[in-house]
Amino acid sequence: MNFGVILLVALCIATLVSAGFAVGIGNGERARVRWFLAAALSLSAIFGLVGATTLALVLLLVSAGQGLVTFHAIAFVEGLDEYAVPAPDRQRVAPSHWLLIVLGIGAGAYFASAVWGAFADAGRTQLAEAQHALPRFREVARVVLVEHGFATLLVALLLLAVTVATGFLVARESGAAGSGGATGDRSANP
Amino acid sequence: MIDVEVGWMIVSSLSPLLFAVGAAGVFVRRSSLAMMAGILFMIFAAVLGLVGFDLRSALQGDAEASAGQALGVALVIVVAAQVIVAVVLLVARVRIAARKADASGVTPW
Numbered sequence: 001m002n003f004g005v006i007l008l009v010a011l012c013i014a015t016l017v018s019a020g021f022a023v024g025i026g027n028g029e030r031a032r033v034r035w036f037l038a039a040a041l042s043l044s045a046i047f048g049l050v051g052a053t054t055l056a057l058v059l060l061l062v063s064a065g066q067g068l069v070t071f072h073a074i075a076f077v078e079g080l081d082e083y084a085v086p087a088p089d090r091q092r093v094a095p096s097h098w099l100l101i102v103l104g105i106g107a108g109a110y111f112a113s114a115v116w117g118a119f120a121d122a123g124r125t126q127l128a129e130a131q132h133a134l135p136r137f138r139e140v141a142r143v144v145l146v147e148h149g150f151a152t153l154l155v156a157l158l159l160l161a162v163t164v165a166t167g168f169l170v171a172r173e174s175g176a177a178g179s180g181g182a183t184g185d186r187s188a189n190p
Numbered sequence: 191m192i193d194v195e196v197g198w199m200i201v202s203s204l205s206p207l208l209f210a211v212g213a214a215g216v217f218v219r220r221s222s223l224a225m226m227a228g229i230l231f232m233i234f235a236a237v238l239g240l241v242g243f244d245l246r247s248a249l250q251g252d253a254e255a256s257a258g259q260a261l262g263v264a265l266v267i268v269v270a271a272q273v274i275v276a277v278v279l280l281v282a283r284v285r286i287a288a289r290k291a292d293a294s295g296v297t298p299w
Contacts (some may be wrong), residue, residue, distance in 0.1 A: 005193075005196055005200075008196075008197070008200055010206045012200060012203075014207065015204065016204070016207055019208060019211045019212065019215075019226060019227075019231050020232070022215075022224070022227045023211060023212065023214065023215025023216075023219060023224050023225075023227050023228045023231065024214070024215060024218070024219065024224070029221070029223050030224055032221075032224060032227060033223070033239070036227045036230070039231070039234075040234070043238070046201065047241060049197070050197035050200075050201055050241065051197070051248075052244070052259050052262070054242050054259060054263060054266065055237070055241065055259050055262045055263055055266065058263050058266050058267070059237075060269040061264050061268050062269070062288055065270060066273045069193050069273070069274060069277050070223070070273070087298065089228060103275055108263075136192065167254060178197070
């Protein structure tokens with residue numbers, strides 16, 4: 001049994017333990033997010049070890065974005081000032097703050113797509129033929145972008161629609177919460 | 191890179207275990223975030239299964255061996271979109287509960 005197999009088994013155990021803590025034994029909501037991220041990173045490493053390098057890269061980026069959004073959301077709900085905007089301006093600034101986060105994640109996804117497309121394009125050149133370190137990367141990218149191009153387009157459109165809808169939803173919700181909360185405070189403390 | 195056959199065996203055994211952990215989290219836990227994480231682990235188990243069958247196809251010399259990975263990539267992207275919506279709805283629900291609990295003094299989170 002070589003070192004790679006031992007590492008793979010260790011990562012499988014780490015994934016299961018992290019998953020168990022994330023859904024069952026985690027202490028507090030933010031601890032659950034940390035355990036979830038640990039499991040996702042272990043899974044990403046497993047994908048890389050077994051040769052699914054494209055999937056490993058995508059999972060790494062997506063789990064980082066998920067962790068950022070979830071962790072920030074929890075911190076925002078808990079009212080932690082180091083993660084949210086300053087308390088006196090929180091209700092007023094929150095909509096644009098959230099929009100920036102959502103749009104930033106969308107921009108990151110498009111950036112990842114651009115890098116991904118650049119790799120796929122480079123795969124058609126002689127230079128990329130020498131990239132033996134990522135032997136299946138170009139093959140997966142070719143399958144996704146060329147053979148499954150319509151499905152990829154649908155997924156991209158879905159992601160774009162969800163991002164825009166989420167931005168509007170958050171802006172409306174945060175705006176309503178800001179005005180309603182302020183009204184509630186005034187009525188509670190006249 | 192790991193040998194294809196060993197990788198297939200390990201990944202195919204991890205996939206049902208991870209799915210079981212996720213399903214247990216969904217059905218046992220009452221916390222919204224824990225249930226959401228459980229659902230995500232179930233989906234990741236499905237992605238692991240896709241990669242496992244992809245490795246199995248590569249072992250058998252199938253020319254379409256990367257189709258499983260391609261489907262896994264698409265699935266991960268859809269999951270990302272799903273999580274964004276889920277977190278926003280979760281935050282909205284908690285904030286509404288927080289406003290309602292202001293008068294009663296009950297901690298909503």
